[in-house]
Amino acid sequence: MNSAGLYAMDPSVESLLGTRTFEDQFDIKEFVSSISENLILQSNQEPGPFDPRPFIRNFEAAVDMLLVIRKDIQKKTEMLEKSVKSAEEEYNQKMVDLNSGFEAVGRSFAAMESKITEVGRSAIRIGEQLESVHLGRQRAQAAYDLFDHYNRLSRGDTSSLETLKKETKSREGTRQVAIILRRLNIVAKEVDVPGADTTRENIERYCEKFEKDMLKLFDRYYRKGDPKMMARCAQTLLEFNGGSSCVQMYVNQHDFFISESRVQGPDDTTVVWQSLPDPYAPAPKKEPGLSTIFAEIRATVEQEAQIIQAVFPNPPIVMQVFLQRVFAQVIQQYLEVALENASMMSNLAFLRMLNMAHIQTSALVEDLKQFDLSTTITRSNSAPVPSDPLATAGSTGTGAAGPFGPMLDTAMEEIFVPHTEGTKYLERESKSLGEMYLNLLLRFTKYHEKASKSKTSNLYGRLVTQLANAAVTSSSNSAPGSTRAQAAAAFMKFSGISGPQAESEEDPIKEEDGAPSIEVAETMLKWHAEAIGRCVEIGPASEVPKHALSLLRVLAEALGRSYIEVAIETAQNRLESRDTKAELDLSGLVIIRCTDLICHLWQQYINIALLPLASTSVTLRREMSIFSSQTISRIEGAANTLMQKIIDAVLVYLASQLSKQKKNDFKPRNDDLSFARVNTDPCTGCCEMLERFRDAAKDNTSGKNLEYLLTEVGTSFHSLLLEHLRKFSVNETGGIMLAKDLKSYQDTIATYNVAALDERYEFLRQLGNVFLVPAQSLKSFVTESYLGRIDAQLLRPYLAQRSDWNQTERGYDGEATVADANDASSRGFKERLGVSGKLAAVVQELDNLRVGDEGNMSGLASQRNSGAFGLSPNMSFGAER
Template sequence: MERAASAGGHRALFPKDSFSLKDFSSKDFIVRDFVDHLAETALPTNRRSGPAQQAPFDPKPLIRTFENALSQLGSLSEELQEQESDILSQVRRAELQHDQTLETLGRKLDQSMAQFEVLDLSLNSTNGANGHSRRGSRQSQHDAGGNIAVQIGEKLEELDRKRRRAQDANFLIQCWVEVSESGQLSSLEEIRRQGNPENKVRCAAISKQLMRISQRLDPAAWGQTTAFRSQLNRDSVIVRKHNTREILEKFRESLEQDLLNQFTASYKYQKYDDMMECSKVLYDFNEGASVIAQFINQHPFFIGGDQLTTDEVTSDSETWDQLADPDADPSGVEPSLQSLVDEVKIILQEESFMIKRAFPYHEIVLVRFIQRVFQQSIQQRLEMVLEKAKSISSLTFLRSLHASRSYISALIEDLKAHGLTEHPEPASAQISQTLDQQMEELFVPYLVGTTYIDRERKSLEELYSSLLFKYTIFHSRRKKAPSGFMASLAQQGNQLLASAKDAALERLESADATAVQKAILLRVAGLKDNSNDKNDIEVSDEDGVLSLPYAKRMLTWLAESVRRTLELNSALETPKDVSVLLNLLLTSMGQVYIETALDAALDAATAQESIKSEPDLSYLPSIRPAVTITALMSRFINTVLIRLAETNATVRRNMETQTKTAIESIERKTNNVLRSTLDVAINYATRTLGTQKKLDFRPRDDDLENLVESLQTPTCAAICTFLSRLATVASQAMDGHNLEMFSTELALAVYRLLFEHFKKFQVNATGGLMVTKDIARYVDTMKEWPINKDTEGIVEMLTEVGYLFIIGPEALKERSRNLGSGTSGGHGKKLLKGDFKAFVGRREDVGTPAIQALLVGI
């Protein structure tokens, strides 16, 4: 900048060229500070006077300064733009040069790849047939080159294998020469002494090959026949100085024993890697049979577990008594067998882990171990437990068998879920199959064919016959009804009853039955001891009646047998098994128990149909337990047994037919008892009505005082008392619809008797009162029964009959207007004309003109 002097003597702010580009391009350049600095330099620095002496401000120097700065900024901007343009030109040139370099390198790469492909094609053409065309694509050429490399690698591997085979063959020939010429195996022993597992594997393989060579080249050592020798070239057969077979077998035995000893030592110190190597080598000898056998035989479970499987079954007598008691809940598995099974579970879970680490063929080892555990340990103990149970009673054996199978089955499922060698995954298919097979083999002797269901049937027969022992004795001793049609029908039931009694006697007196079983059967039968003659046993009337608790016990025992059958026997055999149990139930409970009671009731009822005294109806209450027990039995059969046979349509239909036939037989006998009871009641009422005196309804006037005091005639009192007692007994024997039907039939029968009865007697005015009192008593007695509404309306007709003897002619005329059409019958709700005339005709005043006119007008 140039200096500019004003009139006041001011000078320029800055000298010329005092600014450069660096001043404005610095990072510390701030416009505000730059302007402030310019403003400060606008005043002289040596000014010392106060404000009053200061000269007026002159902006012109500043303006000039800013104009000069602006012009310099413009020149700087142009210089900056020129530099920027120069730099952009350099960048473009560098980019062009970079693109050219990349293109050049690309061409060189393509040339190199083309040269490589040409070389690859030339290599491939040397292996191909002459005249083949060259491949056109780069991918094809690359594939061809890859094939060449693979072929070269395969050839190298083949050469390496041939080299190794040649070395092995050379070593094998060397060993054969040694063993055949000198009877030694020095080279093989040297490898064996090195102790390396790989060398032992090689020794095993070479010794196996030497055995084959010996069998081929030294037939004398193997005792080959002349026929075999003739197949060989006679010139090649050389007589050996040493028996190569014995030498090789001794070496292999020694090698195998060393490996077994090493395996045992490793097992003792839990060296699983060494065990794995030994088991690998030993598998080449006899597929691991020796090492598996040694592992299992030396296992602590089989060495120390012999005592557990050979000790006698010494459970406390209370446990066995509970198993033998049919009314007690069955206890669990026998304690010693339970302990063994629990130990087996732990052993298998722990040892399977070790087996997997010690054997490459761990599944084979585990299968053998499982077989040994079940066949030697569990089977022996199971047989001892079941033999002990069999010596006690049939039920004890069945309960022990069921408990044992359930507990061992739970063991099988736990082992499958645990997985053993596959833990924590479930067990493999082979292991699962082995466990199932061992489970099946344990119990096949007890479940084959019909063995099991025969045992169940025999046990139930023993219990049923013992429970019904006194019952069958009582009914076998009671007096049967006289010969007749009903007696002939009951003959089959009597024979069945006798056979049941004989079977019970035979079981109680059998020499094959154990003391415990006899004691249980005696207790079930309600006998104190086995010393008395069973034919002289005293029985009471209570022993001959049906008992609902007895029936429940029988069904409970059967339900327990069904449960065992479902869990023990095959599902395919279930329909046949439940069919056998159904036959037993229908025979024991249906025929021997229920039908025998009904036969006894029918005999009692039939015997009283013609007696002159008042009938004994004590037999009638036996119908209620018979009906209840039949309902329970039918419900159990339909909801349990028949449903279990649904898989076999033929068996199910047969069971349904048998059940229907049995129920119909019981219902038919029940109806016979009730029908006979009605006959007994009607016969008694008929005989009692026959004792009615003719003067009962024609009293003299001097008897009027006594008649007023009496409520009814003796005949009416006797009949009503009997009918009331019959109604009470019937309500004890039946209920619901059955009682209603019985009461209705009885009421109708009595009604018919009374309706005809009052047509037979002359009635005077005073006797009409007695008739109404008797009829009222009859009606009140029958209305107390659970009869239906229609029958109740019919019974009420008797009241109308009573009125006909006491009302006057005008009232009779009024009632005659509501008579029904017909002559007689008395079965409707209206009196018929014939019945009306019959009753009115028995009035003493029937001859009066008024009544005669009434009768003529009807």
């Protein structure tokens, strides 16, 4: 039984069971809660247990209504689907009908197009035939007119040409006369009949008159500033003879080339010109006069580009003619005057001016390349030029304009070629460097020439010759006859020095003038770098490696042979000729240090500045590297020799100090004066010398070089002391004095901080103790102390210097025993001490008494002549320390 018939449905629920409820966004949970909302409220209000029946009846009625609604909606959906399907079928049929209609229309248009194309082809053929007939008629008419004018001119009649010229219709008459006269000139040159010469003269006379009239007319409109009429005249003259005369008149009468103010040379009183010949002043970047001219050229060309485009029918050609005149007349004339003035100052001023001009001119050329009129559209207001029915290959004209950019580059190159062709530039650059180096090293050379006046060679003349040789060598293609003697004379002339005796008495040579310095080397490298920069700017890129190598030879002669090696040679001469009794001068070590720093600077300069320039040529790069290495090796060899001479001089001085030892120094009387003395005078002198040498060595060397240098002097002085101890008799009081001297020697050598020397001088101190031991304890001291492993017979030459040896010798010999087992072990210690002969026998048994690490000691005597400086195989100049 249907519950809907017994119980009425809640009206609020009936409102929810409409189709609108299920449209848009539908939430099932919200729908169910809305149906049961009123029943829940009623259930909450009624007392008693929960009654589910109202809810069941309500939901059953709702479900029944929803089923009815679903059936209605399904019916409507089926009806709509049928309607849509029928509409789609109708639409598809209409599209098929339309496509068939469009295809029919397309076929109709294609047929029509093919018919039109066929008609067009027929029209084109007819047009071509008509054009050919028209051209033939024009040629025939032009030939007829040409023969008519020729016959008239043969009789001297020019009335027809005058009448044609006076036509005012767009000035076409004048243009036609120009074309006719050009053709008549061609005909007159080819016709060879009786009377042709007279006719040719008449034609040439009339052509000359016509050209003059047109040029006057062009000049008149040019002065009035009427570009439109100027363009007509230019077009007429172009038809007549190519327009070259018109272009020449335009260029020749331009105010830019007539101005007299521009013909004057540069103002050489400005700061720029005053700094040009000064090598210590930085090279100026711009020349004021040249900058002014170039600024005016830029402004003028910018203005003329517009005028030329508006006036001439061939603006690219006219612009090229105008710019060629600018370079050949304005720029070249100014540069010639400027370079001549600079040349009278010095070679450096000339080269700086040339480099400045090249840089500024290159910038000007780059700016002018934007005015390439061949890439712009010609004037739009010009009338169309009628075709010439009788145009032939013989027609005159200016021809096509060449490339604009290369034309400017060529014009610029022609300005500088007279100064850079062949080897002119390189020779001048080499001479300039030679002059500057000669003046820079003048006082240095004078000083060393005086210091070496005992030598027969003239240092100043040698300096001039070396720099001249370098300048001549730098250019293998120099002019014939340029000998080294001539080059040397040129250096003397350019430097403003009359000869080696041209020394100012008011400014005498000082000691510091002869000392080499890093500042002078840096100045020489700075000048050389400036010259290399000019080579890169002025010379062709392919020649830069050659120029760099050539100028490197000049630098090597000046910095190497004429500066560093001269200082080293003078230092060697002083060491050889010095008075051995005078105090030793160790300034040679300062020269060694300066040489080391300059070699470092040289290598850095070569690697950073020069070798990259030779990257394009493997051969020249290798040659440059080899030359640099040879230069460094030569300087190192000279420095090695100087260092060895310094070491020898120090040892000679120490030997001379030891030779001043008095016989009674170690055998004094037992008085207060003897005990008051701390050390003997020779000991004090030797210690002072050793300290001076230590300080000088530490100030000017470092690392392994310093260690081997101090080791060499310490080892050799140790040998001198061994010989020295055998020469003097020592009593008990003298033993104390001797012990003080040996302790001073040991303390002084200890400040060298060379482990290899400590054991040697400890042995000396122990050896000196044999003069302090009483006679009865001498034997036990020798056998049981530090000297116990030395063969007693080897110590006898030193024991014999004891003043009481005659009394103690018999007892000493009676108790003496020889430990032969120690002979073999003492051999290594002897080698480490580096002594030989009788001294070797003395220290033969000391090998077992080695102090310190055996691995740190080696035969130093065998190393004396090894390595750079003659000290260490690791010593070298120009390498990282």
